[in-house]
Structure formats: structure tokens, C-alpha cells
Amino acid sequence: MRLIHLSDIHAGKNLGRVSRNEDVVYALNQVVDFCKENKPDLVLVAGDVFDKANPDNEAKEIIFDFFLKLHSLNIPSVVISGNHDSYEFMKSLKKLLQVIDVYVVPKPNLEECVLDVKGLKIACLPYPSERVLTRAGEDSKLSYAVLVEKAIKYLYEKVKDAPLKVLLSHLFIAGSKYTRTEREATITDYYAVEPSAIPEGFDYVALGHVHRYQRIEKAPTHVYYTGSLFQLDFSEAGQEKFFNFVELKEGEPPHVEAIKLSLKNPLHTFEINQENYAKELEKIKDVQGYIKVHLIVKDKTKMHLVAEKVKEALGEKLIKLELLTPEEAIKKRLEEEREIQKLNLLDLYRDYFKESYGREVPQEIIKTVSQLLEQVHES
Ligand SMILES: [Mn+2]
Structure with missing residues (x-):
């Protein structure tokens, strides 16, 4: 078989x-x-x-x-x-x-x-x-x-x-x-x-x-x-x-x-620095697949101009463009490395409960919250 x-x-x-x-x-x-x-x-x-x-x-x-x-x-x-x-x-x-x-x-x-x-x-x-x-x-x-x-x-x-x-x-x-x-x-x-x-x-x-x-x-x-x-x-x-x-x-x-x-459109995340964006774009513009760019901005006055250049160079391949300060970029990298995941509503609720009441959430309540989350998702 x-x-x-x-x-x-x-x-x-x-x-x-x-x-x-x-x-x-x-x-x-x-x-x-x-x-x-x-x-x-x-x-x-x-x-x-x-x-x-x-x-x-x-x-x-x-x-x-x-x-x-x-x-x-x-x-x-x-x-x-x-x-x-x-x-x-x-x-x-x-x-x-x-x-x-x-x-x-x-x-x-x-x-x-x-x-x-x-x-x-x-x-x-x-x-x-x-x-x-x-x-x-x-x-x-x-x-x-x-x-x-x-x-x-x-x-x-x-x-x-x-x-x-x-x-x-x-x-x-x-x-x-x-x-x-x-x-x-x-x-x-x-x-x-x-x-x-x-x-x-x-x-x-x-x-x-x-x-x-x-x-x-x-x-x-x-x-x-x-x-x-x-x-x-x-x-x-x-x-x-x-x-x-x-x-x-x-x-x-x-x-x-x-x-x-084999993959039709592999996905890539690239970091681009505002100062040498042209050179960095040159390196990635022929990459196959879809791209997410973290554009690291030091000078906010020129931010929109550079963002336009990135969009122009990557065209349809660019799915997401995030503008980050150098500090935010470091934080983001750390988060991704550690795979920190705080988007989970149930986990967030667990943290909230613990902070508010000083104890773990009872199983009964977890069950109710999960059911509510599921209902929201379904509707
Ligand atoms: Mn699935």
C-alpha cells in the first residue's frame, strides 16, 4: 500500500x-x-x-x-x-x-x-x-x-x-x-x-x-x-x-x-538602509518571487522619496514595505530571531488575567474565551 x-x-x-x-x-x-x-x-x-x-x-x-x-x-x-x-x-x-x-x-x-x-x-x-x-x-x-x-x-x-x-x-x-x-x-x-x-x-x-x-x-x-x-x-x-x-x-x-x-514564488525579506538604497536595490531587483522590505530610515525628510524608489525598482514583486527607525529595526530582528509571538489573543488574555488578578486563568474561563475567539473568527 x-x-x-x-x-x-x-x-x-x-x-x-x-x-x-x-x-x-x-x-x-x-x-x-x-x-x-x-x-x-x-x-x-x-x-x-x-x-x-x-x-x-x-x-x-x-x-x-x-x-x-x-x-x-x-x-x-x-x-x-x-x-x-x-x-x-x-x-x-x-x-x-x-x-x-x-x-x-x-x-x-x-x-x-x-x-x-x-x-x-x-x-x-x-x-x-x-x-x-x-x-x-x-x-x-x-x-x-x-x-x-x-x-x-x-x-x-x-x-x-x-x-x-x-x-x-x-x-x-x-x-x-x-x-x-x-x-x-x-x-x-x-x-x-x-x-x-x-x-x-x-x-x-x-x-x-x-x-x-x-x-x-x-x-x-x-x-x-x-x-x-x-x-x-x-x-x-x-x-x-x-x-x-x-x-x-x-x-x-x-x-x-x-x-x-519547487516553489513558483519564493518569499524574501530584505533590509535596506536609506543611505545606500540604490546599491542595495540593485542587488535584489532580479530576485525571483515576492519581497518584503524593511526600509531603515535615519532622515525622515527624505523617507518618502526613498520609499518611492523602492516601489519603482521592485514593482509587482514588492508586497510589503515597512519603514523603520534603526532602533525599531534592531528590535524587529531580535523578535524574529527569538520567534517571540505575542499576537496570540489567548496568550495575551492569559497575561492580562495574571496581571489583573494575580493568578492563572481558570480552565473554565480559558474555554469560554477560546469559544468566543472561535465564534468571532467564524463570523
Ligand atoms: Mn493551515
Whole structure:
């Protein structure tokens, strides 16, 4: 049994005013070409198929074309929703896509989450949103992570007797290295599921959500994030992108090969000093991809003139131009080096609570705040 595991397609993603659909197509075409050559039995898509709950028509066409191409190669796919996907929209595609052997599992539903494709049992846990999980009633006092762990164990019980079984899910595992584009509120301790929550009996675990390629070494089995298919924004600049080609054999560890994707538009952040901007622009003007510039300004009177020159030289490639004083530039560099992340609303709230009341936030309140943040996000 040979399968492809990919994740976080984010069709319909925009970066500033630029649509990244060209990058999506470029990545998916490489997957299709690989499938043509290697004839896998199955493709697993671990969520965040679309970037938005209401994707644009071009994004939909790209995704449908991708699945049609796999279908014409006789390769079925299993697809789950990620936190960026709308459960309802994914559900609306389910029956139609089934006609071309694309099996969509839109929403966590423990009675309908196990699929059997060519003898492989696939336990599917689409992104378990706070609200879906806690609706279960009696369990409402348990923490998010404990509820997710229970769901995974429940699914495992359903597949454990099969000779080959995998878990396909979209969630945040504690200790994984993230990149800030996953959507801040869902990447926090509160949502972190312990690696030990995954039963070692799964032959392979295909995850989505975290955008950086990695194996979760602390998990008791072979657990992988394949990451996003292209650099979604500047916090992923410099990262290489992959999907996995996995061979499963009964009673043997899986053979996992990371297949590197080439990038249509790599992202770059450059620092330019006001004094020698012309020389520095010369160095970067032919760079391929999209650019963010930190323009370091000492003399504010000439700032706008230099900013215009940068825009002129880089044209469409320039996505963002930030004007910084030398002090701000140093601070920014330090922040980026340390990957300080204080954009997370839940973490900010935690800090605020501690400062105001002199103690940690009770679990109950964290739960309510998370639910509110999620509701705000969804609306
Ligand atoms: Mn994602």
C-alpha cells in the first residue's frame, strides 16, 4: 500500500493584494506528475484545502481540477477539513466528489469517521473545533486536549484489528515547530495535544495544521506534518516545502520519503538602509518571487522619496514595505530571531488575567474565551 500525504493547500490564499493561486497550481501539478510516475494507491489530504470558509471560484476550480486529474489516474483521495475550511462547505461537496473517488470527511463525527479504501483503514478526525468537541455534553468539563485524545482513542478502537491503519487529522501536537501562519489562536498550549495521545498501533499518522515539515519524534509511532505546499507568507520565507510518499507493509515500519516541491514564488525579506538604497536595490531587483522590505530610515525628510524608489525598482514583486527607525529595526530582528509571538489573543488574555488578578486563568474561563475567539473568527 503506497500513499501520498499532503496538507495545507490553502487554495485562494492572498498575500497583500496578490493571489497565490498560481503557487497552488504549481505545487499541485508537481503532486500530479509524481502520481503519474509512481502510481500511489491513495492520496490523503490533511485539511486546509481552502484558505477561506468562502473560497473564490478560481480556488474551487483549481481544487476540482486536481481531484479530477487524480481520478483520471485511477487514484482515490481522502480529504478532511482543516480549521480554515468551512465544515458546511466541505459537506456540500461530499456526495458530488464521491463520484470521482474523492472521499470527504467534513466534520468530526465519530460514527462516520472510519473509511476503508483498498483494504487500508483510515481513521479521520477533521479539525476538532472547540464547539464541536464540547457539544458532547457530559464531557464538557474536560479540557480540549483530553477530549481530542478521547476521540483519537475511540477511533483507534474501531480500526485496531485491521492489518494496516492510519490516522488522518488536522490538529496541533504539543512541541511541534510552527510558523505563525496557522492562525494564531489555534496554536497555543490550550489546543496542544500530547504526542503520547496517539496510539502506537497506527502504522502512520498523517497530520495537517502546522505549516513546517516535521516528524513528531516524541510520538510512539510515525507521525508527520508535511506542512503547507508553498510559503504562505513571510513567516515561512526560506522554508522548503514537501509532501510525503509512504509505503506501508504489514508488520513493518513504514517507508517514508519526503518529496521536495519547487516553489513558483519564493518569499524574501530584505533590509535596506536609506543611505545606500540604490546599491542595495540593485542587488535584489532580479530576485525571483515576492519581497518584503524593511526600509531603515535615519532622515525622515527624505523617507518618502526613498520609499518611492523602492516601489519603482521592485514593482509587482514588492508586497510589503515597512519603514523603520534603526532602533525599531534592531528590535524587529531580535523578535524574529527569538520567534517571540505575542499576537496570540489567548496568550495575551492569559497575561492580562495574571496581571489583573494575580493568578492563572481558570480552565473554565480559558474555554469560554477560546469559544468566543472561535465564534468571532467564524463570523
Ligand atoms: Mn493551515
